[in-house]
Amino acid sequence: MIKQYTVFGNPVEQSLSPQIHALFAEQVQRRLEYSKTLVDETKFRESVAQYQNSGGHGCNVTLPFKGEAFELCDSVSDEAELAAAVNTIKFQPDGRLVGHNTDGSGLVRDIKSNHQINIEGKRILISGAGGACRGILYPLLASKPSLVTITNRSMDKAEALVEKFSEFGPVDALSGEQLKQSSLQYDIIINATSLSLKGETPDLDKNLVANGALAYDLSYSRSSDTAFVSWARGTEAGKATDGLGMLLEQAADAFFIWEDVRPKTRLILPKIR
Ligand code: NDP
Numbered sequence: 001m002i003k004q005y006t007v008f009g010n011p012v013e014q015s016l017s018p019q020i021h022a023l024f025a026e027q028v029q030r031r032l033e034y035s036k037t038l039v040d041e042t043k044f045r046e047s048v049a050q051y052q053n054s055g056g057h058g059c060n061v062t063l064p065f066k067g068e069a070f071e072l073c074d075s076v077s078d079e080a081e082l083a084a085a086v087n088t089i090k091f092q093p094d095g096r097l098v099g100h101n102t103d104g105s106g107l108v109r110d111i112k113s114n115h116q117i118n119i120e121g122k123r124i125l126i127s128g129a130g131g132a133c134r135g136i137l138y139p140l141l142a143s144k145p146s147l148v149t150i151t152n153r154s155m156d157k158a159e160a161l162v163e164k165f166s167e168f169g170p171v172d173a174l175s176g177e178q179l180k181q182s183s184l185q186y187d188i189i190i191n192a193t194s195l196s197l198k199g200e201t202p203d204l205d206k207n208l209v210a211n212g213a214l215a216y217d218l219s220y221s222r223s224s225d226t227a228f229v230s231w232a233r234g235t236e237a238g239k240a241t242d243g244l245g246m247l248l249e250q251a252a253d254a255f256f257i258w259e260d261v262r263p264k265t266r267l268i269l270p271k272i273r
Pocket of ligand 1: 103106127128129130131132133152153154157192193194195196197218219220243244246247248250
């Protein structure tokens with residue numbers, strides 16, 4: 001039997017997931033098909049039901065449906081609960097939908113395993129307080145940084161995240177103005193805004209970047225550096241990367257949830273890049 005998986009999104013044309021999962025399946029010798037499904041913004045629930053009824057085994061979920069997927073699932077992992085978002089659903093034989101969020105674990109694995117950077121004891125600055133920031137906060141705090149600072153255009157969102165996640169570790173929210181007056185420097189600076197998609201960067205002072213820091217853009221580009229990566233190259237950062245590694249690692253975690261085997265991502269990244 002060839003197992004069927006898909007990614008639901010809108011837009012979804014740009015998704016690299018079919019290519020990534022085809023490479024995973026080839027590597028671990030599993031017979032599966034992975035497609036892209038463009039869903040009307042009002043028809044997510046019925047599209048998932050239709051796909052499940054037609055024999056699908058599971059799906060990924062991308063923008064703008066991760067919150068709706070969380071509502072739809074019968075049960076969810078702790079990470080998905082805290083993120084209030086689901087990016088991976090496994091269809092159980094009895095028809096139940098089990099939701100997971102692998103975005104945060106994907107980022108942490110990329111930082112630690114691929115970039116060989118230890119998070120413990122480090123100061124982390126996250127610019128952006130949307131769905132992606134919410135998804136990465138718990139896995140980052142579980143890695144025991146000394147501080148996570150969130151800054152965002154809309155500070156109420158950053159403050160709400162601090163309130164929700166402070167039981168898991170040291171996290172605060174600083175406005176752009178407060179950051180300008182701060183003398184702190186950060187070891188890991190994460191761009192979790194969607195600005196790179198427009199070729200723009202968050203308004204961050206270069207002095208916030210500690211010597212040798214890791215600058216990490218969650219957005220990615222296969223053709224050239226993202227705007228944030230280009231900005232970071234003009235700072236004291238020792239390394240600047242986009243989020244392609246995170247994309248690959250979150251996909252490998254999803255593959256593991258479905259197929260019980262984790263592909264070796266190191267061999268796949270150059271093919272995707
Ligand atoms: P959201 O729409 O939930 O959040 C967008 C964030 O960007 C908000 O913090 C928003 O601020 C900020 N922002 C948008 N426009 C501006 C602006 N003009 N000036 C300042 N801030 C702005 O998106 P997500 O959190 O879901 O995604 C963020 C990025 O992460 C995307 O580029 C996405 O592609 C990427 N991503 C990558 C993944 C990967 O696997 N590599 C996985 C998931 C996401 P405000 O709150 O004020 O509106």
